[in-house]
Each structure stands twice: as C-alpha cells, then as structure tokens.
Amino acid sequence: MTFEQFLTILRARKWIVISVFFSVIITTLIVTLLLPKQYTAEATLALDVKAADPVTGQQIAGYMAPSYMATQVEMISSQNTALNVVDTLGLAQLPEAQAQFEEATNGKGDIRNWFAETLLKKINSKT
Template sequence: MNLHQLLLILKARKWLVIGTFATVVVLIVGVSLILPKKYTATASVVINSKNPDPINGMIMPGTMLPTYVATQLDILRSDRVAQKVIRALKLDQNQVLRDQWREDTDGEGTFEAWLAEVIQKKLDVVPSKESSVINVAYAAADPKFAAALANAFVQAYIDTTLELRVEPARRFTMLFDEQAKQLREKLEQAQNKLSAYQRDKGLVATDDRLDVENARLADLSNQLVMIQSLSAESMSRKAQAGANISEVLNNPVVAGLKADLSR
C-alpha cells in the first residue's frame, strides 16, 4: 500500500475519522471538567555539604555527597519537618481537619500524626541531577495553599537542619559548663579549707603540706581553664554553624529561587 492508496482510504472514511477524533476531544474535555483542578507549587532549597561539622570542624569529602543528599531528602520527608509545617501554618487548629480525622479514624491515634501523614502524601521532593538544589513540590486544589505548604516545608527543613547542627554543640557546651561548675566549687572549697588551715595552724607559705595544697589548687585551676577553653571553642563552632546556615539563606541562588506555581 502506497501513500496515494492510504489517502484514498482516509478520504473514503473521513467522517469516521472525524467522528472518532471529536469523541476523543469531548471525552478529554468532559473529564477535565469533572475532575477537580490541581495546582502544583514548587519551592527550591540549596544544600551545602561543605559546611564544617560544628563539633570536630571536619568537612565532608566529595565522595559522601550522594549519601548527604539522600539524608537531606529523608529529613525533608520526615515527621519532624511535617510537624513543624503543621505548627507554622496552624493546621492543628483547623476544626474541619479535626472533624475529618475523627471521621476517618474514629478518634484513634493522634490528630497530629494523622495530619502529618495527610500533608506528606501530596509532597514531592526531587533532587536536581546537576546541582545541589532540591525541589520541593506540593499539589493542592487551592494554588495559595499549595504555595504555602511548599514554602513551609522548605522553611521547616532549614530550621530542622540548623537544630541538628547545633544540638551536639549545645550538649557539649552544657557538659563543659557543668564540669567547669564542679571544678569551680572544688577550687573554692579547697581555697577555703586552705585558708582555715593556715589560720588554725599558723603555717607559713614554705610549709611542705601547704605546698601540696597549693599544687592541688594549681591543678584544679588548670582543669578549670581547660574546661572553659573547650566550652568557648564549642560555643564558637555552634555560632559558626548558625552563620553558615545564614550564609546559605542569603546566597544569591537561594534568593533567586521563588515559589513557582504552575497549573
């Protein structure tokens, strides 16, 4: 069969072809009118794997980047981030959603856990193949709600990663402060004990036992200085971690990535 014969066949059955095409068009239009409209809002976030660890100061090697990206994706999809989104948008105060929870679960479980699962279903997190950008998309019937959810997930992710960075430094700082407090109390007790002993016994500074007490005081003082130094270093790294997050937020690339709403 050549092209001319094919054209003759189509011409002979043109009404059948036209009718079939018209039916398909009508079906597509009908389905689009029946189904509710869906809007997808997309927000983007830049991840930076070169920030030093706030505790040990080490920088992640490039070979660990895929693992790092996978970890960030898991954080974005985590219940911890979803709960932050719920609190930020006050979704837990929405009576309609609470009534829907009771209808779906008969009041079993917690409303917050159910709501977190609900909003996560419409979340789509996709990493860029050629950059350190993660695209966070959210689909909803209301375009403003979709944009609010996409932006809220990005902000909750940023807050969570900052917390995860500074929490170890905060724990070490608390530990150092507690040790410094204990050493300071021991030093004061030893000084008071030494002063009382000197008064009671009338000892001079060259006494052998006094030299031993002074040596113990010096050792306690050195330990106190070391603990205070470690605490200061930990606080510095904690502040540096916060500064690194601020640097990422102020990055021109981040500033240029706005919520992209598409119908």
C-alpha cells in the same frame, strides 16, 4: 464581506451569541464550585555547603559527599518535619481540619500524626 455586513450578521445573531457566552460562563462556574480544591507547590533548593575535610583540613564542598543529598531529602520527607509543619500552620486547631479528621478516622488516633502522614503521602521529594 465588508465590516458593515459582519456587524449586521452579529446583530442578527445576537441572542445566539449571548446565550452561548452565558452558558459557557455558567458551566465554568458550576464546574469550578463542584471540583475539590487542590493546591500544588513546588520548590527547588540549591545547597552550597562548604566544609573542612577532617583529615587534610582543606575546604571541600559538603554536597560532594554521596550521602549528603540523600540525607537532605530524607530530612525534608521526615515525620518530624511534617509534624513541625502541622504545628506551625496550626492545622490541628482548625475546626474544618478537626471535622475532616473525625470523618476520616472516627476520632481514633492523634490528629497531629494523621495530618503529618497525610502531608507526607502527597510530598514528592527527589534528588
């Protein structure tokens, strides 16, 4: 098959090609608009903490203590940290967020705590 024959075939089938192209674009657009928005973030932390041994006074790496990483993970997934995130982002003041809170809880409870709990349910922190 020569290139000229290939172009002739495409010209003969141009309406099929155009209709398939636009149907794929329209279907993709509709699915994108109908699906709920979901955002995912991932962070990797490398902690290098140096501390002095209280008995000998020698420098030791703080992360060598078995409970150090567990404490850091606990701090990241704590209620206080989640409340700070809600306050920093100003989620409680957004009209859409207030409507979402009203719909989910019928206005019962504290909006800050509800957002913090919702945030903590979706956090996956591990050592």
